[in-house]
Amino acid sequence: RCSICTTERGSVYDFCWQCMNTWKGHAPRSNRCDNEGCINQELEILKDCPLMNLPETEVKQCPSIRACPTCGKLIEHNQTGCKNIICIRCHVEFCFACLEVTTECLKNKPDSWFDVCAKGIAPRQISIPTWNRHG
Structure with missing residues (x-):
């Protein structure tokens, strides 16, 4: 959400940090919007x-x-x-x-520094955690 554009337009203006275009699709999502060609x-x-x-x-x-x-x-x-x-x-x-x-x-699994974890290997990540520095 851009506070400057929201003020100038008099209505909420959301944009995508990935493609820098007007937000398209459901929000909030951190990975990308639905604009064609928008990828993370x-x-x-x-x-x-x-x-x-x-x-x-x-x-x-x-x-x-x-x-x-x-x-x-x-x-x-x-x-x-x-x-x-x-x-x-x-x-x-x-x-x-x-x-x-x-x-x-x-x-x-104590002392498993070099062993397979009790939970096994996590799959490929399909989202990226957002850091909440104040949380």
Whole structure:
């Protein structure tokens, strides 16, 4: 929603951050609107990234790029060490395989830093979490 355009027009003006056109379709949605050609490039990356094995773990056939479950930043695992990584934007540590915050992942299967998670490998993400910094 653009507050300047809303004021100038005298009515609510919603637009899409992906294609920068007037919003079309149901709202709110964070991934894209219904305008022809509107795509969310980050969702395309998540959809098309190759699967990988984390060589020092038991994790196999995991998407090679993940959106941080806390802030949505796209991250690649460097393929060294355990399955957990720390997001470079929000600094939250999470499991690259099951997408749980590390403490939650380890609650279900303690000391499983290098093993498959109790919940298994999360599927490809089809939405990107929105970071609520004040929540």
